[in-house]
Amino acid sequence: MNIDDLTRTSGEWLRGTGPESDIVMCSRIRLARNLADFPFTNRAGRREKNEIEAAVAASIEQGKIELFVQDVNNLSNLDRQFLFERQLISRELRDAEGPRGVAFSPTEDVSVMINEEDHLRIQVMHSGLSLGSVWDRINYIDDRLEERLDYAFSPRLGYLTACPTNVGTGIRVGVLVHLPALVQTKQIEKVFRALQKINLAVRGLYGEGTQASGDFYQISNQQTLGKSEQDLIRNLSEVVPQIIQYERGARQALVGEQRRQYLHDQVSRAYGVLKTAHTISSEETMLLLSSVRMGINLGLIDDLEIPIVNELFIHTQPAHLQKIQGRILETDERNVARASYLRNRLSNGRHDPKNDG
Amino acid sequence: MKLKCQKCAKPATFHITDIEHGKPLEYHFCEEHARRHLAPSAEEQAEQQLAGKFSKDSPALGGALKTEPSAADRRVCPICNISFLEFRNTGRLGCPYDYEVFRDELMPLLESIHEDTRHAGKTPRRAPRNTEQQTALIQLRNDLNRAVAAEDYEAAAKIRDQIKAIEQEQSARRTAPS
Numbered sequence: 001m002n003i004d005d006l007t008r009t010s011g012e013w014l015r016g017t018g019p020e021s022d023i024v025m026c027s028r029i030r031l032a033r034n035l036a037d038f039p040f041t042n043r044a045g046r047r048e049k050n051e052i053e054a055a056v057a058a059s060i061e062q063g064k065i066e067l068f069v070q071d072v073n074n075l076s077n078l079d080r081q082f083l084f085e086r087q088l089i090s091r092e093l094r095d096a097e098g099p100r101g102v103a104f105s106p107t108e109d110v111s112v113m114i115n116e117e118d119h120l121r122i123q124v125m126h127s128g129l130s131l132g133s134v135w136d137r138i139n140y141i142d143d144r145l146e147e148r149l150d151y152a153f154s155p156r157l158g159y160l161t162a163c164p165t166n167v168g169t170g171i172r173v174g175v176l177v178h179l180p181a182l183v184q185t186k187q188i189e190k191v192f193r194a195l196q197k198i199n200l201a202v203r204g205l206y207g208e209g210t211q212a213s214g215d216f217y218q219i220s221n222q223q224t225l226g227k228s229e230q231d232l233i234r235n236l237s238e239v240v241p242q243i244i245q246y247e248r249g250a251r252q253a254l255v256g257e258q259r260r261q262y263l264h265d266q267v268s269r270a271y272g273v274l275k276t277a278h279t280i281s282s283e284e285t286m287l288l289l290s291s292v293r294m295g296i297n298l299g300l301i302d303d304l305e306i307p308i309v310n311e312l313f314i315h316t317q318p319a320h321l322q323k324i325q326g327r328i329l330e331t332d333e334r335n336v337a338r339a340s341y342l343r344n345r346l347s348n349g350r351h352d353p354k355n356d357g
Numbered sequence: 358m359k360l361k362c363q364k365c366a367k368p369a370t371f372h373i374t375d376i377e378h379g380k381p382l383e384y385h386f387c388e389e390h391a392r393r394h395l396a397p398s399a400e401e402q403a404e405q406q407l408a409g410k411f412s413k414d415s416p417a418l419g420g421a422l423k424t425e426p427s428a429a430d431r432r433v434c435p436i437c438n439i440s441f442l443e444f445r446n447t448g449r450l451g452c453p454y455d456y457e458v459f460r461d462e463l464m465p466l467l468e469s470i471h472e473d474t475r476h477a478g479k480t481p482r483r484a485p486r487n488t489e490q491q492t493a494l495i496q497l498r499n500d501l502n503r504a505v506a507a508e509d510y511e512a513a514a515k516i517r518d519q520i521k522a523i524e525q526e527q528s529a530r531r532t533a534p535s
Contacts, residue, residue, distance in 0.1 A: 040449065
């Protein structure tokens with residue numbers, strides 16, 4: 001398996017299956033772990049980082065854990081950006097310097113970043129609202145890695161991390177939710193404020209919180225010390241259904257008797273532009289895909305499936321387009337390539353893509 | 358033995374003495390960090406102010422960054438050599454042992470971040486090992502970096518042998534039936 005193989009597939013978390021998957025794109029948990037015998041990454045020299053990377057790679061190989069280990073330091077900028085767009089590595093790992101890597105499973109549900117802020121950042125993502133299965137999987141991977149690695153751990157403070165905001169469980173429990181109706185009805189700020197009051201953090205798809213990220217928001221815990229993993233998972237699991245209910249309420253208001261035709265018009269126009277445009281920016285694509293995704297879920301579009309739309313959010317990102325085309329593209333060229341890719345994927349075989357010109 | 362830069366692994370080639378509030382403060386930097394220390398960019402200044410929020414979060418940590426470093430700020434971890442002031446500036450600790458060394462300063466911070474100071478979650482399956490050996494390894498690796506930076510290869514070779522000996526002892530115990 002190598003990076004180029006990934007251009008032909010997409011992650012399990014984009015399948016669009018699992019409970020509440022019309023609103024909850026995926027559930028995600030990450031664990032921060034450090035090796036006891038080394039300084040934290042920010043104080044580790046090149047030699048130490050190499051040893052850490054080798055120790056983690058050896059534990060994966062000897063433990064026969066089904067993960068593909070990819071060195072990140074020697075990758076091109078394009079490949080690093082590609083892994084970032086796929087959510088396999090973080091912005092911090094993408095932009096860092098020195099020895100570092102990532103190990104991921106063939107279905108991309110597991111990713112283990114090496115030499116990020118902490119020596120290990122283990123991440124598991126599953127489609128839909130499925131935090132239980134995500135925890136089972138990540139707990140298993142964590143145990144398997146720990147068979148051959150000595151984690152920095154204190155009985156009093158738990159897993160010791162480079163930043164005290166992660167100490168204890170080292171866990172971040174999150175869901176990636178699609179909230180276009182709450183954005184459109186301008187209720188989203190209210191929801192954010194309510195979440196912040198109960199110590200939950202809100203971020204955009206790639207960290208930033210703008211509509212340009214397709215109305216996707218990550219909601220996650222901030223507290224990591226003093227509560228068990230199960231408690232923190234339960235806390236979030238209790239809040240998410242309320243957010244889902246608000247979003248469904250807002251959607252119903254949008255398709256209510258008087259306004260249905262306006263929403264239907266907006267969704268159809270978005271779909272129309274995506275199917276016919278000849279040059280389109282990333283921001284516009286995200287905005288329109290978001291409308292189309294909601295349209296499918298409300299039964300306003302019936303000839304397109306959710307997994308394809310989910311995949312398009314990722315595959316129309318700059319590095320993905322360039323990997324698919326196999327060459328470096330400037331912004332203008334990318335906008336043309338993006339439009340062409342969208343026309344092909346959305347044509348449903350009803351006409352020959354070659355005639356699209 | 359030559360000193361290592363306080364900010365990175367390069368040898369310190371600049372030794373700067375600042376007079377702050379009538380007292381001399383010594384810094385040892387590589388060329389790049391000396392330049393940054395003497396003329397920090399606007400971005401770095403903003404970063405430092407942002408990092409200062411750690412001190413505001415917790416009254417026990419004392420005043421703002423611009424004031425004279427307190428005794429707590431100047432405390433240095435014997436294992437990884439990070440000072441508490443460096444932690445306050447960056448928000449990142451240097452090694453697991455820092456949670457012991459800076460315990461008095463960190464506890465109020467943990468209380469304010471997590472509203473708790475006691476772990477209640479998962480425990481590694483294997484019992485935590487001899488922490489003395491773990492911290493000894495971090496310290497030896499630090500010494501090794503310095504010895505290499507100072508081109509003292511004789512010392513470096515000795516340190517490397519010590520590291521290997523501890524590592525072998527550990528892996529022998531790991532593979533032994535429990």
